Every structure is written in structure tokens, then in C-alpha cells.
Amino acid sequence: MSALTLTLKANGRPLKETIELLAVDVVREINRISRAQLVLIDGDLASRRFALSDSADFAPGQEIEVLARYEGDQAGNQTLFKGIVVGQRVEGGPQGTRLTVDLKDRAVRLTVGRQTRILNDKTDSQIMNRLIGDHGLKKGKIQATSLKHPELVQYQISDWDFLLLRAEANGLVVVNEDGQLSVVAPDATRPARHHIEAGLDELFDFEMRLDTSDQTSTVSAAAWDIRSQQLRGSANNRPVPLKQGQLKPGEITAMAGSSSQIELDGVAAPQPEELQPWVDGTLLRQRLGLLQGRLSLSGSAAYRLLDPLAVSGIGRCFNGTALITALRQRLTTRHGWITDVQLGLSPQSFASRPDIQPPPAGGLLAGIRGLHIGLASDFKKDPDGQFRLQVRLYGDKELTVWARLAAPDAGKDHGFVFWPEANDEVVVGFVNEDPRQAVVLGSLFSQKNRVPPDLAPTENNLVRGLVTKKNNRLLIIDDDKAELLLKTSAGKEIHLNENEDSLTIKDEHGNEIVLDKDGIKLKSGKDLTLEASGKVEIKGQSVDLK
16 A cells, blocks of 8 residues: 555645644534544653644644645545634643644534524525525535525524524535535435445445334325415325335335334424425435445545445345445554445434524523413512512412413503412413413313303304403304393393394393384383483474373
């Protein structure tokens, strides 16, 4: 094997050849930021100095480029990695002292900080271009997408995670290399660019595995369409042909006894057109996860992510062509240059990762998730004047919290105000999952706290209304001919009745006024007094006084 020469550059300037580089480890992987690690001889304990660590060349933020070449190779120097210093450490022991430098691609900028923004009237490819451009990175191939989102919200998530989520939603993957980002669709049908035959080519070691656990014959999705008020589903999956292995996915599914299909819950999708690329991408991850493995080869910079690589001589289950999904370049003074090639892809979605979401309660406290049951406490004036009430969570006096009251309408000197009564069962939520920010969202009926009889559910549910604890009532009978009844617990009543074409006002004293098609009737349980400051005129075709 030809001699291997390594070259380091800092901000484009070659570093001294006297620098002793013990090891280089470069890792590139789809949907991951490229990274590298350098191990160098550094440090003089006698003088208590670490010259390389102290130098500006390896200071955080410095750009480092790693190049390699085999002597006599016409290709010359080939870049293995270009990125910035993100960290370093020094260590010492019987083997001497050394400096380890951690590098990451400039795309690491996208991972810093959680962002919130509203994106209007943009396609996903436009959003991807913007995210990449905002961080000063080079744009590779960005797969065009056609669906325009009237409104897409990025909420408290890093630009990198948001980029991956939108790529995954479209069945795409992100490839990072030397300050450049590409967002493309994996194509397993392309002819092989590299060929490895076990037993003939220099294959140091390998590991291949077949796993049918996540394989299904089809993937479907459904979402509620607001426009049509119907549940709409995705079309049939586009087939994903595999060029590796002898078994077809359908056959493998049947042999393993797996479910024939899975259905994704897309209730949150505002546009049903989002479903098709989503299910296609899910099935693609499944298929690329069927056969996974690793090959350790003689070092070469010719391999690229998503290159098709043909493997033979490792059995009929694994012979064939697969996509390169990760690369690791290992260069050491002891073993020389070894390239590890990863084939296949994990079927697990990026969206399922728990660290994407911001911490509950902003990380200030342990969060309280979901909705909770409480009982309203006896009245106590809010010491902060925020019009809160006290609620005993699950009826426990030791778990009494102050809670704001949500209302259909609330504002300065106006609102829809109905305070829960003591011991009413209420539903409590927490703003941003913060246990200090309780909100009563509503009250609940139960076998103990029954619905007023007039408002009990029926087949037609014609009666709607309001009944207070003192039995004051406002009832609406929502039939073809509606009725509206306002009645106090003492018996005072206003009754609008379209069924009888009448308006009736009466009280508990026997007084009554009826307006209907026959005119107006006044009835007094006792005396009737008419009094006016001016004249009183009574007119009619006939006036009878009895």
C-alpha cells in the first residue's frame, strides 16, 4: 500500500508538517451534522505548556480542513473534512500528553437555539432554502416541493430540527458536507457507483443484518378535511423497489407474521395533500431499514452519502445494491486509513425523538402534562387581584392551586362570567405545562352532579339553555317553531312561543300579559291600575266596560 500523507489547514493556511497527528476520525451521516476528531501530540509537562492547544490554530471557531492522499495517486489531496473547532481537551499519562480537537461542520449553526416564527404562503422547499441561506451555508440540491402552506409555524425548535422535520414530511433526507446542505429523495434504483466483492476486494470486516420487525405491506394515513368536513385518506403507496437481497417486502411481511399495513394519524394536517409524501416517506424508511449493515474497506474519499454500492459474496439475503447512508473515515498511525461504509437506514422517524420538543414549563420546573380533574374550593379572595379561584386537584386539600378561569368572552368591564360553585368538578389545564399556571377550562357533569332535568340529553336534543343553582332558567326549545323561556325561581316568566305564535309575560301573583294573533290580553290577579302624567285615550270599534 502506498504511503499516506495527511495535511491540515487552518483558515485555508497549511499548518506545519512538524505537527504530529496521531489519529483522524471523520463521520458523515444523512440527517446528521458532519463531525470529526483530531488527536495530536501536544504538551510539555516540564515547561507546563501545550503549544498547539494554546495556539490560535485550534481555537474555537477556527476553520480546519483535513486532506489526505496516497503517494503517487494522481487524484492528489482529497478533502476528508472541513469544519470549525467546537471543542478540545488535553490529557496525559504513561503514553505521553496529547490534544484532542473536536470539529463540526458549519451547519452546526442551525442547531443553536430554539426559534419561533410564522411562515406564510411558502412551500417546504422555499422554507428549506431560507433556513440554509439564513445561516450563510452553501445550498446543494434542494428537492422542489409544490404544496404551499398558507401558514406554517416553527415553534421553539432549532432550525436544524425544523429542517429535518419538513424534509421527513416530504419523504426527503438531508445531506451535509463541507458547509453545504442538500435535501433530496433517496433513490435506491440508480445503478451502483461502487462494487465490493467479498473475498476479492480488500474488505477488512463486515456486518449485515436483516430485520423484518418494522416491515408492512402498505402505509396509509387519514386526516380531517375542514373544507369537506370528511375524513380523507392518502392514495396508494408508491412502490419502493429493493435491489439488495432476494426477498420481496411483501413476502418478508407474510413470513414474519407482521401487520399487513399501518395507518398514520394525520388529524393535524390542515391540507390532506400533505399525506401522500408523508406515507411514501414512511414506507421508504421501512424498506431502507429492512437490510442494514457496515463494511470496513481500504481508505478512500471516493465514497459519498447516498451513493449506490453493490455488494456480492456475502449470501443471497444480502447481495445486491444499497445506498450509503453513513461514512466514517478512520486514519491512525497504527492502522492507516480505513473507510467504514454504512448501508440501510433506521425505520424510526426523526419526529419520534423526545428531544425535539422544548422542555416543559420552559425548563424552570418539572412540567405537568395533560388535563387534570379538580374540585372548586370555597370562595377566597385572590390576593393578587387576578380573579382566580382555588381548585383542589383530585379533591386533595394538600394540592390546592390558584387557577384562572377561561371564558368564551373576557375583557375589561365585559365578559361571559360563570364562576364554578364550591365542589363543582372542573377540568384544569396548565399554560406551557407550568404547574404555576393553572387554568380552569370548564366544569363537568357526573352521576353525582347531574344535568338539570329540562336539559338532559335526548335523541333530538331540542332543549338548550341555562339553569342557575337557584333554579333560574333560560331555555331555548330549538324546534321548527322555536320557544324561548326566561323564568325565575319565584315564578316570574317571559315566554316566546312560535308554536302558539304568542309572547307571554306572567308572575307568581296571577298577573299575565299575552300577545298573540288575537291581540293583547292583560290579566290581573287583583287590582289593575292605569296611571299617566298626560291623557289616557282608549279607542276601538267597540269599548265594553263591565
